[in-house]
Amino acid sequence: MKGFNFYRFFYAFILMIFSGDLIAQETSIMIRAKAKDAKFIGSSIGGAKILVKDALTEEILAQGITSGSTGNTEKIMKQDWKRSEKLSDDKTAGYKAILDIENPKFITIEAYAPVNKKQAEVMSSTQLWVIPGKDITGDGVVLEIPGFVVDILGPQTHERIAASEKVEIKANIVMMCGCPITRDGVWNANQYEVKAIITEKDGNAKEFELTQKDKPSTFKTEVTLEKGLYEVVIYAYDPVTGNTGLDRTNIIIN
Numbered sequence: 001m002k003g004f005n006f007y008r009f010f011y012a013f014i015l016m017i018f019s020g021d022l023i024a025q026e027t028s029i030m031i032r033a034k035a036k037d038a039k040f041i042g043s044s045i046g047g048a049k050i051l052v053k054d055a056l057t058e059e060i061l062a063q064g065i066t067s068g069s070t071g072n073t074e075k076i077m078k079q080d081w082k083r084s085e086k087l088s089d090d091k092t093a094g095y096k097a098i099l100d101i102e103n104p105k106f107i108t109i110e111a112y113a114p115v116n117k118k119q120a121e122v123m124s125s126t127q128l129w130v131i132p133g134k135d136i137t138g139d140g141v142v143l144e145i146p147g148f149v150v151d152i153l154g155p156q157t158h159e160r161i162a163a164s165e166k167v168e169i170k171a172n173i174v175m176m177c178g179c180p181i182t183r184d185g186v187w188n189a190n191q192y193e194v195k196a197i198i199t200e201k202d203g204n205a206k207e208f209e210l211t212q213k214d215k216p217s218t219f220k221t222e223v224t225l226e227k228g229l230y231e232v233v234i235y236a237y238d239p240v241t242g243n244t245g246l247d248r249t250n251i252i253i254n
Contacts, residue, residue, distance in 0.1 A: 024102045025133040030140025032066060032094040033111040033124070035176035037241045038187065039070040039077070041145060042093025045178035046116030048145065050095045055106040055127055061099050065115065068093035070177045077186050088139050101132050111143040114176060119247050120149040122176075145176045148192075148236040148245030153218075155232065160252045163227050169196045169210060170220040171234045171247065180216035191240060194219045197233040210234065225253045 033041040033048035041048045047065040054061060071092045081087065088094065099105070110125040124143040130136075154170040161167055173181055173194060181187045189212035199205040210219035219234075230253065235246035 024100050027099045027101055027130055027132055027135060029097045029099070029109075029130065029136045030094050030138065031097055031109055031111070032088065032092070032140055032142045033113045033145050034142050035179070036144050036146040036243055037238070038175035038179045039073065039177045040066075040068075040088065040093045041113045041177045042066055042068045042070050044070060045114045045149075045174075045176075047093065048095075048111045048113030048143075049115045050097065051108075051110040051112075052097045052099070053108045053110070055108045058108075061105075061107065062097035064095045064097070066093045066095045066111075066113075070179065073186065086138050094140060099130060101130065104129055104131050106130075109141055109143065111145065113145045114149060114178070117149050117151075119151075120147060120176070120245055122147055146241075147176050147243055148238075149174050149176060149178070150234055150236055150245045150247040152232065152234055152247045152249050155249065155251045157249045158252065160254055161225075163225065163253050166222045167225055167251070167253075168220060168222055169198075169208060169232065169234070170218065171210065172217050173219055173236050173245070174217050175243075181212065182216045183212055185216075189219075191238060193237045193239065195235060196221065196223075197235070198223065198225070199231045199233070201229045227253050229253075 031050050047067055050064055052062040069091045076087055106129055108127050112121055112123050124145055151172045153172055154168050175187055181189050183189045194210040196208045197205055208221050208223050210221045212219050230251050233248045237244050
């Protein structure tokens with residue numbers, strides 16, 4: 001009788017383990033941000049801010065910054081890709097989120113990039129189910145980040161310039177991963193439209209074309225302006241991919 005009770009107890013115990021409450025399991029997700037028509041966003045430009053949220057409650061489950069290299073230019077930009085072929089390697093920028101979950105969870109992943117360039121930063125997001133113990137590795141979840149990073153180098157904000165002087169309009173423009181733009185390069189300056197829109201206080205505006213000169217990613221032109229207050233907007237546009245980006249500043253001509 002005692003033996004019978006022991007085995008009944010043991011059997012009930014085993015059932016409780018396998019059919020009762022689930023045990024939380026660590027589940028890792030590799031998350032990467034990749035610039036549209038370019039490479040991965042990593043340490044060289046400050047990375048992408050990653051947020052992993054519960055899709056229903058918006059509770060933040062994990063967060064971090066992508067780090068590592070932008071990846072292999074030859075493989076990413078010049079070679080044909082095959083299905084399921086990895087574009088990344090062990091050094092390629094990414095963020096590994098580790099979730100401690102008991103049940104399948106529907107999550108939202110957001111990437112903000114480039115995190116250190118606020119005038120260029122955009123958010124890309126996606127949603128997916130995560131299953132306890134089922135890691136997402138390799139390239140992982142890749143979020144595409146469209147655009148250009150445009151930094152006005154001159155004129156400086158609120159700079160006072162004499163009406164008798166030529167005004168140098170100058171900008172540094174790179175892909176969202178920081179990759180350089182040059183004439184006839186991998187990212188071809190001849191393919192992109194780069195212009196300055198200079199607007200007077202009364203609303204009258206003029207456009208001026210900038211060309212890549214002196215060194216990679218540097219675009220410039222010179223203009224003459226009459227006395228007044230001006231807003232300067234410099235934009236970049238790729239008619240092939242639709243990438244866009246801009247920066248703006250204000251100057252005084254006296």
